[in-house]
Amino acid sequence: MRFDLITLFPEFFHSPLQSGLIAKAIAKGLAEVHCTNPRDFTCDRHHKVDDEPYGGGAGMVLKPEPLAAALESLPVVTPRQVIYLSPQGEPMTQALFQDLATSVEQLVLVCGHYEGIDERVMTWIDREISLGDFVLTCGEIPALALLNGVLRLRPGTIGKEESHRCDSFSDGLLDYPHYTRPAEFRGLKVPEVLLSGNHGAIAAWRRQQQLERTRDRRPDLYQAWQAQQSDLDSH
Ligand SMILES: Nc1nonc1C(=O)NC1CCNCC1
Numbered sequence: 001m002r003f004d005l006i007t008l009f010p011e012f013f014h015s016p017l018q019s020g021l022i023a024k025a026i027a028k029g030l031a032e033v034h035c036t037n038p039r040d041f042t043c044d045r046h047h048k049v050d051d052e053p054y055g056g057g058a059g060m061v062l063k064p065e066p067l068a069a070a071l072e073s074l075p076v077v078t079p080r081q082v083i084y085l086s087p088q089g090e091p092m093t094q095a096l097f098q099d100l101a102t103s104v105e106q107l108v109l110v111c112g113h114y115e116g117i118d119e120r121v122m123t124w125i126d127r128e129i130s131l132g133d134f135v136l137t138c139g140e141i142p143a144l145a146l147l148n149g150v151l152r153l154r155p156g157t158i159g160k161e162e163s164h165r166c167d168s169f170s171d172g173l174l175d176y177p178h179y180t181r182p183a184e185f186r187g188l189k190v191p192e193v194l195l196s197g198n199h200g201a202i203a204a205w206r207r208q209q210q211l212e213r214t215r216d217r218r219p220d221l222y223q224a225w226q227a228q229q230s231d232l233d234s235h
Pocket of ligand 1: 085086112113114116129130132133134135137138139
């Protein structure tokens with residue numbers, strides 16, 4: 001899988017792509033990551049990538065020429081999607097990551113800055129995606145989150161030490177609590193059932209924990225899960 005990051009700050013990605021499972025996946029050749037800086041596609045002596053907004057107002061807007069030139073400079077690997085990261089996009093979910101991990105071989109991620117990009121650049125964009133309903137200083141953080149979440153789902157990225165099982169969102173519920181040695185820590189004990197060796201009881205306890213946590217913390221997810229269950233029960 002090829003990731004192309006359109007970014008004014010390629011150095012932002014150096015460290016996070018050099019550690020952990022993502023670095024291992026890249027080293028194993030499961031993915032290649034390329035950064036392209038729109039500033040390299042400017043023609044003026046100041047290498048201008050942004051300008052004042054038409055219609056006035058605060059802030060700056062990323063100019064269309066450098067972004068379009070950067071996008072057009074990329075090799076094309078199909079199937080591909082060109083994604084603009086912005087708060088106006090569809091929200092990132094595990095289902096969206098699953099979709100991208102299984103449907104494309106190239107992901108181009110355009111990282112926004114300032115007030116945003118000139119709307120005419122949307123001509124080159126397939127999909128707008130948001131990390132969440134908040135505003136950051138840069139689109140690189142959402143781009144990194146998306147790269148991480150999608151590459152994690154590609155075969156070979158996570159081994160037996162971590163399974164996609166914990167993608168509890170994939171079954172619509174939050175994850176259950178986890179414990180490891182020691183059995184007692186500062187007077188805090190591990191739930192007895194987890195020490196029982198009774199795999200049926202352990203599975204039932206974990207499922208119950210998922211349901212209770214989702215009900216208490218994310219009523220929106222819980223409601224959707226209940227609706228999904230009633231659909232399944234009625235078929
Ligand atoms: N939330 C977000 N999901 O994707 N991008 C997001 C974001 O906040 N981008 C910033 C918006 C203001 N300009 C700099 C980039």
